[in-house]
Amino acid sequence: xxxxxxxxxxxxxxxxxxxxxxxxxxxxxxxxxxxxxxxxxxxxxxxxxxxxxxxxxxxxxxxxxxxxxxxxxxxxxxxxxxxxxxxxxxxxxxxxxxxxxxxxxxxxxxxxxxxxxxxxxxxxxxxxxxxxxxxxxxxxxxxxxxxxxxxxxxxxxxxxxxxxxxxxxxxxxxxxxxxxxxxxxxxxxxxxxxxxxxxxxxxxxxxxxxxxxxxxxxxxxxxxxxxxxxxxxxxxxxxxxxxxxxxxxxxxxxxxxxxxxxxxxxxxxxxxxxxxxxxxxxxxxxxxxxxxxxxxxxxxxxxxxxxxxxxxxxxxxxxxxxxxxxxxxxxxxxxxxxxxxxxxxxxxxxxxxxxxxxxxxxxxxxxxxxxxxxxxxx
Numbered sequence: 001x002x003x004x005x006x007x008x009x010x011x012x013x014x015x016x017x018x019x020x021x022x023x024x025x026x027x028x029x030x031x032x033x034x035x036x037x038x039x040x041x042x043x044x045x046x047x048x049x050x051x052x053x054x055x056x057x058x059x060x061x062x063x064x065x066x067x068x069x070x071x072x073x074x075x076x077x078x079x080x081x082x083x084x085x086x087x088x089x090x091x092x093x094x095x096x097x098x099x100x101x102x103x104x105x106x107x108x109x110x111x112x113x114x115x116x117x118x119x120x121x122x123x124x125x126x127x128x129x130x131x132x133x134x135x136x137x138x139x140x141x142x143x144x145x146x147x148x149x150x151x152x153x154x155x156x157x158x159x160x161x162x163x164x165x166x167x168x169x170x171x172x173x174x175x176x177x178x179x180x181x182x183x184x185x186x187x188x189x190x191x192x193x194x195x196x197x198x199x200x201x202x203x204x205x206x207x208x209x210x211x212x213x214x215x216x217x218x219x220x221x222x223x224x225x226x227x228x229x230x231x232x233x234x235x236x237x238x239x240x241x242x243x244x245x246x247x248x249x250x251x252x253x254x255x256x257x258x259x260x261x262x263x264x265x266x267x268x269x270x271x272x273x274x275x276x277x278x279x280x281x282x283x284x285x286x287x288x289x290x291x292x293x294x295x296x297x298x299x300x301x302x303x304x305x306x307x308x309x310x311x312x313x314x315x316x317x318x319x320x321x322x323x324x325x326x327x328x329x330x331x332x333x334x335x336x337x338x339x340x341x342x343x344x345x346x347x348x349x350x351x352x353x354x355x356x357x358x359x360x361x362x363x364x365x366x367x368x369x370x371x372x373x374x375x376x377x378x
Contacts, residue, residue, distance in 0.1 A: 014119050017112055025316035026344050028335040031160070031188075031296050033217040034270070035338070038262050041255060058247035061237075065254040069225055072257070073197060078230040081237070082253075084244040086187055086211045086224035090154070091117045093207070095239040097152045097181045098123030104152040105144065107136050109162065109327040111185065114154045126150065129327060134162035134290065138170045145178040153178065156185040158192045161322060161333045163292025165194055175203040181232065183207045187224075188294035190215035190267050191274070197227065204229040214295055215267050216256050221249040270295050273336040280346040281334075284353055296335045298322075304330040307352055315348035 062082035083089040103124040118125040207228035212218040288300040304323035311317045320333040
């Protein structure tokens with residue numbers, strides 16, 4: 001045959017979540033930990049590396065890691081599912097609870113993969129937009145749930161990319177209002193210190209998602225995990241890939257989790273760095289900063305696309321571009337980096353904004369570039 005059958009028509013308009021690898025001096029776009037694994041953990045791994053069985057298939061249930069996570073959270077291993085990053089677990093939930101004829105409730109602006117996976121799985125996407133300060137519209141959400149046709153609710157807490165928390169009372173109201181599976185995405189739990197874990201025993205429809213990518217320096221290995229009722233975990237095991245988390249990732253993640261106290265200091269440093277970034281940006285004329293409980297800060301500035309480009313090309317500083325995302329117009333997001341990276345970003349911001357003011361004083365005007373600036377996905 002000299003032709004190819006067309007793929008599913010439902011995917012024709014789907015825009016892929018494109019994560020581009022941009023080489024810069026200061027990369028503050030992907031919400032990664034600014035440091036590699038602590039030296040003492042690397043040494044422990046290195047001493048045992050020659051014993052590692054690269055020739056064997058991984059444990060399909062990640063039993064050792066699963067047990068450690070369960071014990072730390074006061075649960076049984078049957079309440080834990082480990083996945084290839086949080087992304088796989090989100091997708092598995094929509095494979096199990098979503099699909100044609102079913103619906104997922106989303107509260108944009110939020111993590112893009114909820115909507116993308118809904119489209120991929122043929123799940124109807126019900127969007128309840130957030131308010132002007134990115135707060136969840138509780139009245140609208142509860143009203144929509146009362147109609148009874150929602151199968152999954154996905155809420156990031158803290159929300160990405162806005163950084164704000166949902167009131168715990170509202171989350172409890174949502175859990176009480178529906179028998180839908182309610183996923184609370186706690187990818188930034190270690191920075192917010194807020195969790196819905198205490199409510200799991202009373203709400204079998206509650207699932208909590210966490211990751212090793214943010215606080216534990218393992219973005220490169222892709223390990224996430226779900227805390228849920230054993231019935232939820234059982235259903236997800238029906239659709240997940242059997243060897244999705246490789247042996248090396250399981251081994252390193254188990255070592256990191258066992259030694260997680262080592263990360264307490266760096267997590268505290270990141271939280272203090274977040275405050276310094278917020279204060280530094282707030283002191284700049286024309287910059288609106290939004291409160292964050294995560295390891296990043298969202299801010300709004302006029303002509304954000306041009307500023308993003310000036311930071312990148314003029315200072316080799318990369319932040320996340322959201323200025324053309326509905327609800328996030330003129331917004332950029334900066335990840336908390338090392339102290340040196342944070343200072344370099346703030347200095348670059350001051351320089352770019354100073355040049356703008358000088359240009360305006362001289363009679364010039366800052367215009368949005370006619371060139372299309374594509375968003376970088378992370």
